[in-house]
Amino acid sequence: MADDARTEPARDAVVIPIGTGGRPGRGTGRARPSSAARDLAPSSARPPAAKKPAARKPAARKPAAKKAAAKKATARKPPAEEASASQQPVEQPVAADREATTTQPRADSGIPIGDWIAACQGAAREVFGDDWERRLAELLAFVRRRLEGGYEVDDYGFDRELTERFFMTALRPIAEKWFRLEVRGLENIPADGGALVVSNHSGTVPLDGLMTMLAVHDHAHRFLRPLGADLVFKLPIVSSLARKGGATLACVEDAERMLSGGELVGVWPEGFKGIGKPFSERYKLQRFGRGGFVSAALRTGVPIIPLSVVGAEEIYPLVGNVPSLARLLGVPYIPITPFFPWLGPLGMVPLPSKWILEFGEPIRTDAYDAAEAEDPMLVFNVTDQVRETIQHTLFDLLRDRNGVFG
């Protein structure tokens, strides 16, 4: 089967004159060359094959360790040397034994060591690309670093290496193949310095946050540092993944610390009200919290970048909720969608809606004094401005898109 696969494309690509099968002993589709081909091949002159079993027997009785050592020793010899050694088997019995044990199976399998090496190199090149040696070394160093704990985390527990090499790589196919992410307004993300991305929240499961992180990483080449609800840090597994992915708790202290540290911070001020709203209320923005994100931005003087995400509402259409069970488990809602929990794990597959992410024009806050963050009226006004911008962009995008799954 493997041979078929190898010969088929060759026949497609190369025109071979009728009547020849290429080089003798090759391309017949059989693993073992024909006897004629073996005779023709210059180096595999093994007419005294009948004598060989006799020579091999003492070797077979020897300790396995010695045999293995002998195998190793001869395996490294160039073929020319082997051939010369095998021609005087009587004078050097030990050498003959070695030859008998090693060259005989090779004559059977017919694949010289050089071919093995070439195959390995080819496979490595196939997997890692042209500079495969470097890449392989990097991969091994990565694995070693992970196992020995030699990697770095920042003050928030953000593991840059793991995020880049694992989380982002895992999310990329989902974003590109499943949701077919379209990102607009990338020029609005500053290349450096602190900024606050404010987005609408939807989709029952916070996939929109993950997708935004990936989009920002892939297109703007920065890490979006999300601010998460305290439930995120209460849940096992989720909490450690969130910290490693760069998230921190949505509180004034952390937001200001990150913004003044020059990070690109992402916030979803609708919180659970937005993500857990019924499908009938899709694309209707909920209340934007208490505007804490605005006062953090005012105090640190960073721009606010409104982000509108279209498509996330349709991934899990939330048609019902089990409030009593949710209260019992201490979570904000237990989702019921047309497919979950009826189809079990299959119902957890998100619907492949088409997503559009549009980053709006930054709302500058550096014109305000840091002390004005204490002015509730100003905070409410800026909050409303951000909210209106996102809401209107959402309506524009909805008019713009051709169908939910288009």
Add this chain to the structure above:
Amino acid sequence: MGRVVLVTGISRDIGRRFARAAAGDPSIERVIGVDVVPPRGDIGDVSFVRADIRNPVIAKVIAKEDVDTVVHMSVIATPGSAGGRGTMKELNVIGSMQLLAACQKSRTVERIVVKSTTTVYGSGPRDPAMFTEDMGPKRMPSAGYAKDVYEIEGYVRGFARRRPDVDVTMIRAANVIGPHVSSPLTNYFRLPVIPRVLGFDPRLQFLHEDDLMGVLRHAATNGVPGTFNVAGDGLLTLSQAVRRLGTPSVAMPRFAVGRLGATMRQARLSDFSPEQLGFLTYGRGVDTTRMRTVLGFEPTYSTAEAYADFCRSLTAAPLQGAGRG
């Protein structure tokens, strides 16, 4: 004329080593060590006075020796070493109160340095990533060491209000780690198999024992009033720490780790307190900006270096201190 320093809690290793180091300091004339039991090791030039800080005798010691600097280090973290939680609480809280009362009466005391801990911030899911000195715990500690320290800090603040002429320095030290430290956390890392809370990877911050000595000496000789977080730079996550140590670890649900900890405490294998379980679940980070800008102290070891030094001591003497309570 150098300073006369009174050090409490000298019978414990850290206190004894600090007293010895302080005695070698040229700006310090005399060091007086106080504790209820004599120190076990060599105390060098330190003069030991056997006194219980829980009774007013301590005031006489301060008056007689003309003490001008008090370094309070006898806040103990583990009930095991004190002989029960009741004794521990009395030693910590009543002892501190008596000491502060004696200082308030004294005419000679100019400076008080209190070794506190970042445990006062607690650890929980609603904690900010980094605590600054003006933040308090998100949830009041209900029991144990954290509560003791929280109460002591309250008394120290009260003292600072009543005696504004005395420089009060409160050092909130991160978890102290090093080859000689026997604390609940170092004993945890000395376990043959390290239990971890499943699904959580706490952030840890360490302070090397030498840096603790350094910062206490710095505070005793320079007298900068205020509260300061002191920790090595950077953070380690528990998974990183365990991997760097090379000890096998097993992840268990939180209640199972708590249960195991209680069992180990009963068997006196390790002191695994409830607040330590919280710490090993949620971790904690403290901001050390003020340590540099106001206190003017620079730790020599980062968190990772302090931990590496601890790991080296473990591999050199794998059984030293293992399983000690």
